[in-house]
Amino acid sequence: MKKILLLITIMIMLSSWAHATKEKLFPVPYPPFSNKDIFPCMNCHEGLDRNKKVRQLKEMHQDIKIEHHGDRWCYDCHDERNMDRLRLANGEQVKFQESYRLCGQCHGNVYEQWKIGIHGKRTGYWNGEKQYLLCVHCHDPHTPRFKSMKPDPAPIRPDAHKVKNKKH
Amino acid sequence: MKLIKFLTGAIKEILIGSKLYYAWVGLLLALIAGMGYFYYHEFNMVQPEGSLEQHIIWPVYIANFAFLVGVAAAAVLLVVPAYVYHFQAIKEIAIYGEIMAVSAIVMCLGMIMVDVGRPDRFWHLLPFLGGILNLPSSMLAWDVIVLNGYLILNLIISFYLTYKGYTGEKPNTKFYVPLIILSIPFAISIHTVTAFIFNPLPARPYWNSAILAPRFLASAFCSGPALMVIILQIIRKFGGIKVQDTALFKIAEIMAYSMFFNLFLFGAEVFKEYYSDTIHLAPMQYLMEGLHGHNALVPWIWTAIVLDISAFLIFITLRNVRSVKLMNVGCVLIFIAVWIEKGLGFITPGFIPGVLGEIHEYLPTLPEIVCSLGVYALGFLIFTVFAKVVIAVETGRLKYSE
C-alpha cells in the first residue's frame, strides 16, 4: 500500500513537473513596472476586497486607461487570488516575467513569431546569443497600440540653400 | 637631325603669329586659367548643405563628354570619302579632320579628368602603370582603351603626314593608309562604346533604349562635321590653304542624311515612350513638357528640336542652292541643337526622376560652366597650335632645308 502511494505521488510530481516545463522560459529583462514601489502588488491588495465591477477607479490606478479590444477589465488578466501574478484562461498563474504566455493566448500568431525572433526588437549577436524583450517592454498592456513618436529630421534637400519657403 | 629641326621649327611657328592669333590664344589661355581657379576653388570648398550630386550624378561635364566624343568620331566623315572613295577634294583637307579628332579626344579626356573625384589616381586606369582595368565587363574600361587608341592613331597619322610634308619626302602609303583605315572602325567604336556606357544601365530607363548607340552616331555625324566645315573656312581665310567648295558641300550632303536619321530616331524614342505610357515615360515627359511642375529643360529641348528641323531643311535646300553662307547658318544651328539634345537633353533627364522617384532639377552652375569652357579652350588651343604647324608645312613656310 505504501509502495503504491509513493508511486502515485512520484507520478503526480513528474506529470506536474512536465506540465510546468511544457513552455520554455525565455530570458527577458525585468518587467517595466510604472514605478518601483508598485510591485509586489500584495503589499496593498492583501487586505482589500476584490471588486469585479467595471467602474471608474478613484483612489489608485486612476491613470490606467484600458484600450485593449473587447470589454477588458482588470481581472481578465490579473489573478484575484494573488495580485502578484497574472492569470491564464485556464486559471494557471504566471509570473510577470512570463507575461508573454498570457499575451500569446489571444495573440497566438504573434507569439509564435516572437519565439523565433521574427516579431519584436532583438539585440545581440546574429550568430549567437540574443536578448528577448517582454511584450510589455514595447506594448503597454492596458493600451497596447504602439505609441506614435516624433520622427528624426528629414534629409536635407539638395536645393535647401535656395528653396526656403517653397513646398514640394 | 631632321626631327629636332622640325620640332624647333614647329615651336617657333607656335610662338610667333599675327595679332589676331595672339588675341585668340590669349583668350583661350585666360579661359584655361579661369578653369584652373574654379576647379581648385570647388575642390576645397565646403559644399552647401544638401548635395545635388547624389542625385544628378553626372553634371554638365559628362554631357559635354558625350557630345565631344561625337565630334571626335566625325573625323571619319572626312576619312571615308578621302581614303575609301578617293574623293580628291576631301583628301587634301583630311588631315584637319584628324587634328580635330585629336583635339576633341583631348577635350573628352579633359572633361573626364575635371568630373572625376580623384584625377590624381588616374594611374589606376592604366595597366602598364600598375592599374587594373575591369575588362570585359566595364564599358568605361573599354572606353579608356578605344579613346586612347583613337587618340594615339590620329596623333601618329597627323604627325607622320606633317613631318613628311616638312621634309618633302613622299609619305609611305603602306604605313599610314592602313592606320587611316584602322581609324574608321575606331571612330565608330569610340562613339558606340561611349553610348554603351549609358545604355545598359537598367537603373536608368531613359537611357536603356536599344537605339541609343545609333542615335549617338547619327547626331555625331551632324555635329562634328558642322564644326569642321566652319573651321575649314577659317583655315582657308587665315591660313591660305586651298579648301574647295565641293569638299564642303560633299560634307554637307553626308550631314543631311545624318540629320534625317537623327530626327527619325529621336522621333521614334518620343513615340515609344508616349504611346506605351508606362512609368518610364517620366524622364521623357520631364524633358518635353515638365513633370509635377518641374520644367527647367522644356525650353531647351524645344529650341533644340526647332533648330534641328531648321538645319535639316537648310541642308536639303543646299542641294539646289549652293550658298556657303546658308550652309554656315545651318552648321551653327545644328551644332547648337545637337549640343543641347545630346548634352543637357540626354544626360540630365536620365537622372530625373531618380531611382527612388525623387525629382531634383539641375542646370549647370557657374564653376561648372567655366571649367567646361576651360576644357573647350584647351581643345581649341591644341587644334589652333597643331593646325598652325600643319598650315605652315602645307604652305611651305615651314620646310626642311640643309
Add this chain to the structure above:
Amino acid sequence: MKILKDSFIQRRKFLKGLMAGAAVALAPLTDSEASKFSFEEYFQKHFMEMTKEEKEKVLKRLADEYKQTYGKEFTVKATEAIPDVSFGYALNLSKCIGCRKCVTACVKENNLSRRPQIQYIRVLRLPKGSMDLEKSEHYYEADLVPEPNYYYMPVQCQQCRKAPCVKVCPIKATWHEKDGLVVIDYNWCIGCKYCMSACPYFGRRFNRGVTQIPKDEINTNVHYLGNRPRPRNVVEKCTFCIQRSREGKYPACVEACPVGARKFGNLLDPNSEIRQIIDKMRVFRLKEDLNNDGRFFYFFHN
C-alpha cells in the same frame, strides 16, 4: 584577382618618380587641411592584391593617421568573411513607422559626414495602395509617425548578388566579398561615379566635401572596407556594418529600430531569423525585375 607580374612592378617603380612629380603638383587639390600627402598612400596597391603583411602595414598607417587627425585611438581592422556565411536582411513594412532612427544610428556608427550630409538609408513615405516610387516622399516631416494612410519603406544598399555597380566599375574598386557584402576599396576608387549611376536603389554616395564629424561622436572601431574615416571624393556605401556583422553583431540599423522591423542573419543557417522569415512570410524584393538578385527582402505581415 590577377596578381601583378614582376615586370609590371619594375616598370611601376620606374614610373613612380614621374608620377610623384605630377602627384605632388596635384596634392593640394586632393587632401583636406587635416591630412598630409603620403607616398605610401598614393602608390598603394589594390586591397585585394596586397599580401597579409602589406595589409597590416596599411592598417597601422591608417591608425596612426586617424590618431593624428582626430586625436583618438582607432582600432582599424580588416576582418575577413566568416566562412559559410551569406548575409540576408529582411524588413517588415507592416511595422516600420518611419521614425528614421535607423538613419541616425547608421550615421553615428559609420562615421558618415554630417556636413555635407550623407545618409546611407533613405526612408520613403508611400501612400497606401501603391508601390509607385514616383509617389514617394523622401523629405516628410511630421509631429507623429506613422501618419495615417501612409506606409514607410526604408531603402539602402541591397548587396545584390549580381550587382550592377560591381559590373560597371572600370578599375574593380568595388567587388563582392565571400559573405555577400559589396565593398569598396576607398583608396583605389577614382570617384568616376559610374557605380552610382548604375545603382537602382540609391545605395551609393559621393563625399566631395571635407568630412565633418563632431569629435565626440566618432566611432573608433573601424574596418578598412567599412566605416573608417574615408578619403574625400570617393564613393561610399552601406556594408551591413561590416565592422559589426563580421564579429557576429547586428548592424546598427537593426539594433536601432524601435519596432523590431529589421531582421538580419545568415541565409545559410536554416534556424536563423532571416531564413524563418523567408519560409514563413511572404517576402519580395524591390525592383526584382532588374534581376539584381538582392539580399534585402521586404514583407508585410498584415
